[in-house]
Amino acid sequence: MTAYSELSGHFGRIAALSNAVGILQWDSDVMMPKGAAETRADSMALLHVLRHGLVTDPRIGDWLAGAEGDASLGTWEQANLREIRRVWTVETALPADLVEASSKAISACEMRWRQARADADFAGLLPYLTEVLNLQRQIGRAKGEKLGLSPYDALLNDYEPGGHSARIDALFDDLAAFLPGFTQEAMAVQAHRPALEPLEGPFATEAQRALGLRLMAALGYDFERGRLDISTHPFCGGADNDVRITTRYDEADFTKALMGVLHETGHALYEQGRPQGYLNQPVGAARGMSVHESQSLLMEMQACRSRQFLAYAAPLMREAFGGSGPAWEAEAMWRRYTRVEPGFIRVDADEVTYPAHVILRYRLEKALIAGEMTLADLPSAWNDGMKALLGVAVPDDRRGCLQDIHWSSGGWGYFPTYTLGAMTAAQIFDAACRAEPGILPGIGRGDFAPLVGWLRANIHGKGSLLSTDDLLTEATGRPLDAAVFKAHLRRRYLEEA
Amino acid sequence: MTAYSELSGHFGRIAALSNAVGILQWDSDVMMPKGAAETRADSMALLHVLRHGLVTDPRIGDWLAGAEGDASLGTWEQANLREIRRVWTVETALPADLVEASSKAISACEMRWRQARADADFAGLLPYLTEVLNLQRQIGRAKGEKLGLSPYDALLNDYEPGGHSARIDALFDDLAAFLPGFTQEAMAVQAHRPALEPLEGPFATEAQRALGLRLMAALGYDFERGRLDISTHPFCGGADNDVRITTRYDEADFTKALMGVLHETGHALYEQGRPQGYLNQPVGAARGMSVHESQSLLMEMQACRSRQFLAYAAPLMREAFGGSGPAWEAEAMWRRYTRVEPGFIRVDADEVTYPAHVILRYRLEKALIAGEMTLADLPSAWNDGMKALLGVAVPDDRRGCLQDIHWSSGGWGYFPTYTLGAMTAAQIFDAACRAEPGILPGIGRGDFAPLVGWLRANIHGKGSLLSTDDLLTEATGRPLDAAVFKAHLRRRYLEEA
Numbered sequence: 006m007t008a009y010s011e012l013s014g015h016f017g018r019i020a021a022l023s024n025a026v027g028i029l030q031w032d033s034d035v036m037m038p039k040g041a042a043e044t045r046a047d048s049m050a051l052l053h054v055l056r057h058g059l060v061t062d063p064r065i066g067d068w069l070a071g072a073e074g075d076a077s078l079g080t081w082e083q084a085n086l087r088e089i090r091r092v093w094t095v096e097t098a099l100p101a102d103l104v105e106a107s108s109k110a111i112s113a114c115e116m117r118w119r120q121a122r123a124d125a126d127f128a129g130l131l132p133y134l135t136e137v138l139n140l141q142r143q144i145g146r147a148k149g150e151k152l153g154l155s156p157y158d159a160l161l162n163d164y165e166p167g168g169h170s171a172r173i174d175a176l177f178d179d180l181a182a183f184l185p186g187f188t189q190e191a192m193a194v195q196a197h198r199p200a201l202e203p204l205e206g207p208f209a210t211e212a213q214r215a216l217g218l219r220l221m222a223a224l225g226y227d228f229e230r231g232r233l234d235i236s237t238h239p240f241c242g243g244a245d246n247d248v249r250i251t252t253r254y255d256e257a258d259f260t261k262a263l264m265g266v267l268h269e270t271g272h273a274l275y276e277q278g279r280p281q282g283y284l285n286q287p288v289g290a291a292r293g294m295s296v297h298e299s300q301s302l303l304m305e306m307q308a309c310r311s312r313q314f315l316a317y318a319a320p321l322m323r324e325a326f327g328g329s330g331p332a333w334e335a336e337a338m339w340r341r342y343t344r345v346e347p348g349f350i351r352v353d354a355d356e357v358t359y360p361a362h363v364i365l366r367y368r369l370e371k372a373l374i375a376g377e378m379t380l381a382d383l384p385s386a387w388n389d390g391m392k393a394l395l396g397v398a399v400p401d402d403r404r405g406c407l408q409d410i411h412w413s414s415g416g417w418g419y420f421p422t423y424t425l426g427a428m429t430a431a432q433i434f435d436a437a438c439r440a441e442p443g444i445l446p447g448i449g450r451g452d453f454a455p456l457v458g459w460l461r462a463n464i465h466g467k468g469s470l471l472s473t474d475d476l477l478t479e480a481t482g483r484p485l486d487a488a489v490f491k492a493h494l495r496r497r498y499l500e501e502a
Numbered sequence: 503m504t505a506y507s508e509l510s511g512h513f514g515r516i517a518a519l520s521n522a523v524g525i526l527q528w529d530s531d532v533m534m535p536k537g538a539a540e541t542r543a544d545s546m547a548l549l550h551v552l553r554h555g556l557v558t559d560p561r562i563g564d565w566l567a568g569a570e571g572d573a574s575l576g577t578w579e580q581a582n583l584r585e586i587r588r589v590w591t592v593e594t595a596l597p598a599d600l601v602e603a604s605s606k607a608i609s610a611c612e613m614r615w616r617q618a619r620a621d622a623d624f625a626g627l628l629p630y631l632t633e634v635l636n637l638q639r640q641i642g643r644a645k646g647e648k649l650g651l652s653p654y655d656a657l658l659n660d661y662e663p664g665g666h667s668a669r670i671d672a673l674f675d676d677l678a679a680f681l682p683g684f685t686q687e688a689m690a691v692q693a694h695r696p697a698l699e700p701l702e703g704p705f706a707t708e709a710q711r712a713l714g715l716r717l718m719a720a721l722g723y724d725f726e727r728g729r730l731d732i733s734t735h736p737f738c739g740g741a742d743n744d745v746r747i748t749t750r751y752d753e754a755d756f757t758k759a760l761m762g763v764l765h766e767t768g769h770a771l772y773e774q775g776r777p778q779g780y781l782n783q784p785v786g787a788a789r790g791m792s793v794h795e796s797q798s799l800l801m802e803m804q805a806c807r808s809r810q811f812l813a814y815a816a817p818l819m820r821e822a823f824g825g826s827g828p829a830w831e832a833e834a835m836w837r838r839y840t841r842v843e844p845g846f847i848r849v850d851a852d853e854v855t856y857p858a859h860v861i862l863r864y865r866l867e868k869a870l871i872a873g874e875m876t877l878a879d880l881p882s883a884w885n886d887g888m889k890a891l892l893g894v895a896v897p898d899d900r901r902g903c904l905q906d907i908h909w910s911s912g913g914w915g916y917f918p919t920y921t922l923g924a925m926t927a928a929q930i931f932d933a934a935c936r937a938e939p940g941i942l943p944g945i946g947r948g949d950f951a952p953l954v955g956w957l958r959a960n961i962h963g964k965g966s967l968l969s970t971d972d973l974l975t976e977a978t979g980r981p982l983d984a985a986v987f988k989a990h991l992r993r994r995y996l997e998e999a
Contacts, residue, residue: 021548032525040726041744051518229537247538
């Protein structure tokens with residue numbers, strides 16, 4: 006056995022364990038009866054401990070040292086070593102007592118958050134969230150020391166390897182300067198369009214599911230390696246070769262679940278398209294959360310809210326639900342799916358106003374991790390930011406700084422990937438359509454093969470071979486900037502509207 | 503930490519891992535897309551290796567030695583030590599290469615069996631089954647040496663702790679002498695009854711499921727700690743506090759799936775009723791497979807094929823499927839559910855002829871493990887046995903010795919537990935009805951609380967506190983014999999018919 010083959014065998018076992026965790030997590034969210042919660046928590050905690058033991062196995066350092074000098078290794082193997090070293094460095098950066106303290110603080114805070122949100126009671130959450138934040142700052146410092154990064158950037162790197170806040174600051178400042186004025190312009194254009202006609206329901210869950218499955222198939226989802234189910238919070242999860250997505254049906258309105266299915270299908274196509282030969286190795290993993298979100302938003306925002314797609318899909322919707330009247334016309338569906346309306350809630354936001362929600366959260370969490378502001382000041386800072394970026398007056402903390410679970414559940418550094426993903430999606434879709442002129446006409450026929458073929462070759466099949474920057478530069482000719490995203494918004498909401 | 507608390511903590515972690523395996527196994531059978539099979543097999547194999555590592559942890563021997571002298575331990579803790587020592591002794595009895603060789607031989611043989619059964623091709627299976635048998639004999643010898651048992655009894659002990667073939671021989675010889683003549687008598691009585699009227703379908707799957715759920719609730723199944731789903735082969739599985747059962751619907755005939763649901767509910771009630779304080783300890787486990795099967799057969803055969811239950815359930819069936827006519831009368835349902843008809847296939851057999859299928863398999867597998875016969879002689883020995891015990895001429899090996907997967911999948915020593923379970927069910931139900939006169943009237947109203955209450959106190963809640971013999975003696979006044987089972991058959995098929 007060479008050092009490399011020891012490493013790849015070891016990380017194959019880690020993947021086998023992670024796949025078990027992925028299916029159990031899916032089960033917890035989709036299938037598990039509620040009386041099993043404690044028993045399941047014990048199983049998950051044990052598997053996490055076992056996984057941590059494998060990833061921090063002391064032999065890994067020796068194997069890495071041996072393999073990194075091995076001149077016989079090819080490009081993918083070299084990249085795999087780089088990724089293994091990265092994963093191992095991060096995982097060994099934290100003392101066990103810090104991991105345990107953080108895990109306990111998060112469990113307590115998540116539970117408290119559900120009540121605090123319901124009651125709009127920020128003061129009740131404050132001590133729990135303070136504990137989580139303090140531990141996140143310690144984690145950021147510990148990882149940052151190993152990685153040579155600031156605490157915030159060290160946290161960010163868990164979701165966005167190679168990401169730097171200095172770079173994100175520049176991208177987001179650009180957008181933040183653009184969006185408030187642009188939103189006003191888009192709404193002024195929208196005011197001259199016909200009002201949305203009501204879509205008369207109810208829309209049976211089974212019919213919604215059947216249409217979702219039909220469109221998933223059109224997008225190229227492989228049902229032999231995945232499933233569609235129901236959960237309270239839609240997600241894409243599961244395991245290698247078993248990529249499961251979920252949605253949540255509302256019989257009064259099918260449009261959100263349907264677009265949600267297409268969004269998760271974008272995530273799933275990425276997972277199903279990762280390189281088969283390295284599926285259970287770190288180099289075969291998805292590149293990071295901004296690229297992942299780019300693949301869901303590319304499908305949802307770029308492809309499926311296009312006039313081309315809706316011309317194909319509107320008749321299928323009409324047929325699925327026996328609809329009739331002007332609300333079911335493709336153009337009316339397009340107006341519905343591109344409606345702009347500033348609001349309080351991130352997950353309900355449209356394509357134009359969504360980035361403002363993210364930029365606000367990013368700026369706040371960065372300041373909190375850096376110690377430049379305190380949690381006690383969060384509600385007022387939040388409300389001021391919403392006023393400045395979106396022009397809305399937040400009525401209470403339930404619809405303000407208590408709306409998302411991320412901070413309570415320790416997901417500090419995650420938020421920026423949503424909008425990085427939206428920008429990346431625009432840049433990739435633009436490059437793909439230029440390279441393959443058949444993509445947009447294909448989407449108009451429900452034929453996603455040209456698009457997915459291009460994505461397989463340029464994004465999905467690359468796994469973590471390249472850095473995010475190199476991946477994007479190879480695929481689109483340049484690293485990420487805001488220009489293509491802004492051009493996309495201008496075209497969709499001003500010129501073509 | 504005392505030695506005992508070290509042990510119970512350690513076995514709590516083993517339970518957490520086993521629970522993960524249980525849910526993943528359920529998922530494999532119920533949810534998993536077929537393209538995930540290899541990935542899942544990797545995960546399962548790794549979890550089994552990790553579990554084996556925990557159960558054979560070298561510290562266990564020292565902890566046991568320390569704890570077994572601890573005078574402060576109570577009855578349950580003492581019994582837990584006895585069970586831990588038993589599990590640990592069995593698990594450490596086998597060299598790793600034997601476990602691996604057996605696991606590989608079983609995988610190959612199971613796969614070959616599917617084809618061989620379809621083709622009625624025993625010769626094609628023979629080399630694979632020979633390999634499995636040879637390894638089972640080695641396993642039996644290795645375990646037998648540690649346990650002071652014959653190889654067959656050592657294999658039997660994996661399913662039936664404390665079981666001995668000498669004892670089973672006596673019980674089964676008694677039954678084998680009784681059944682052929684009894685079957686003729688029962689069929690003669692049956693010949694004087696009206697023929698079964700057809701039940702006109704189709705019976706929608708959703709209506710079958712709804713009725714199944716309603717009857718599960720009547721039996722006392724706790725839906726907060728379990729689920730009902732669909733699988734090719736019905737089973738009861740899952741995890742502690744998450745006891746999941748499955749069935750398989752046939753829209754042309756609801757009667758099998760419905761009774762199958764009640765059978766699995768019997769298993770599930772046992773699992774849901776195990777002692778909460780020891781749920782994750784060996785002493786909290788189900789006592790063995792014959793007691794487990796007794797709980798499913800008690801519900802299916804003793805309670806739910808009774809006139810009392812069918813008087814309650816027949817109107818619910820009629821209502822669920824909009825049935826009308828004489829076939830839906832309670833008495834007609836009772837005739838349908840107590841029909842005797844010798845056949846080739848074990849899983850289709852009725853209550854009266856089922857034991858003959860089991861006794862045949864038990865005698866054959868015992869002789870094969872002992873080396874008293876060879877696999878080449880299996881088909882003719884099988885067919886001779888079917889003729890002698892059931893009076894039927896087996897037309898081919900598909901409907902003969904190839905029908906069950908058990909031997910191909912390494913389940914040697916399992917078969918006798920089916921009929922031990924049937925006899926145990928009769929003995930327990932008889933004792934319960936004597937102790938609680940409200941049980942049968944309750945069943946007639948769909949109120950299973952008196953029955954389940956008695957079972958909780960006398961069987962379920964005991965876990966593995968007692969040996970099977972002591973459990974049965976405490977609950978029924980004597981160890982297992984065939985008398986109550988035979989009396990039950992005489993009453994149902996001769997006197998009350």
